[in-house]
Amino acid sequence: MLKAPNLAELRWLTHGFGQRDSVYPAQITTVRQIHSDIVIEATTPGGDRIADGDAVVSNQPGVVVGIRTADCVPVLLADMRTRAVASIHAGWRGSAAAIVTGAVEALVRKYGSRPEDLVAAVGPSIGVCCYEVGADVAGQFGVWLPELDGATGSKQLDLKKVNELQLRRAGVRSVWVAGHCTYCEAEQYFSFRREREQAGRMLSYIGTVGERP
DSSP states (O other): OOOOOOTTTTOOOOOOEEOOOOOSSSSEOOBOSSSSSOOOOOOOOOOOOOSBEEEEOOSSSOOEEEEEEEESSSEEEEETTTOOEEEEEEHHHHHHHTTTHHHHHHHHHHHOGGGGEEHHHHHHOOOOOEEEHHHHHHHHTTTTGGTTOOOSEEOOOOHHHHHHHHHHTTTOOOOEEEETTTTTTTTTTOOOOHHHOOOEEEEEEEEEEEEOO
């Protein structure tokens, strides 16, 4: 299980980015992921695929929220002040729709979070080294990566960088980014692009431990 150092500093928090052999906590609340910008609220512990969406937020003590990936970008958020959390699945469609920005906005709207109080971690995903996309996809990221504006031909796309930029533009100051590529590191991670329909899924999760003080 991979831990983000900035999230690990929060003693009231449990979190992890799954790997091939990871063992997960019980009762992680997940959603039916549809490559959207939809943010779902979880109010009670447990519940697998509770609704269609690609981000899950909660401010309830003991609720752990998670998403599944196998190349897409997993992003975890925690509010140091309110203890609200979010787990986000950002494939290229979700990243193009700035789903992490939507998750930050949901935390602000629902729980009174302030972006500067949020701690973010961008987990293992397919790296720019291995993620080649067509011009129709690459061109959608020119607003964040100017070198892709008006792209022609195939391009290498850095989805982790896109999500980091979106988080910082949303006002999040503490952002950790994993250096792992799910496609390169076959012994540690599943990869849909490498394994296609045979690929498993990693679960990334975040939630509170115990009661709110």
